[in-house]
Amino acid sequence: MQTGYLVDFEVQEDGKGFLPRMRSLRHYGFPWLFDRGRLLLWHQWIAGFEKHLRDTETLEPFYFELLLSAAKRWDRQNPKRIAIEHYVALLRHEGRLYPLQACYICDKPLQKKASLMTAFKPAHPECIYAPAYALEKLRFLFDEGKSLLLEDDELSHLFETMRKGL
Ligand SMILES: [Zn+2]
Incomplete structure (x- = not known):
């Protein structure tokens, strides 16, 4: 259960460079993976990434670093705060x-x-x-x-x- 989501993400993403790094993300064992509320928010947030990155052939390390940075802080603050700050970083990175x-x-x-x-x-x-x-x-x-x-x-x-x- 605690890794289910990240596995789903791997299955749906076939960007070659991104997959091995997403696999490694599973091994961090974030404590919030056992917190239903935080896990639900993570799923909701990541669902947007799946749609956003679906048609991308090669994913830059930026996206993995962004997710990892958010995951490391996810249990330390209101996760919505973390998600929004990281989203603004994504928009800036993409020039949007x-x-x-x-x-x-x-x-x-x-x-x-x-x-x-x-x-x-x-x-x-x-x-x-x-x-x-x-x-x-x-x-x-x-x-x-x-x-x-x-x-x-x-x-x-x-x-x-x-x-x-x-
Ligand atoms: Zn107006």
Whole structure:
């Protein structure tokens, strides 16, 4: 059970460079693998990676390092916090981190509060009818890679936004 997920991941991924490294991940024996709540969140998070990386032929070490870094911290903080910080690192690595300047929908400047769409594209809360976050909190997340200004309920909203598509 505790390794089931990672095995599933191997079966579904046939990127040659990625597989041996994912296998080695099983041997770390993370303590949170026995914590149902944390394991469930891990599954939910990783499911997004499976979709995202499915068509990639060779996976860069970056993705493995990213997952390993998250796995090592998964039981030390709110896992959603870790997932979101690592997701921002992924967006930055892929050149997809959208600047926090204009609304993705109407192209007008953002105000003091902004919402985030799929792939964390910013928008006016009234343009997408979504939860609003203080822009300064999002800036700290996007610029510093740190989620510490965000509250747990905000992290939960962001986690759901992330799950809609990496
Ligand atoms: Zn707008």
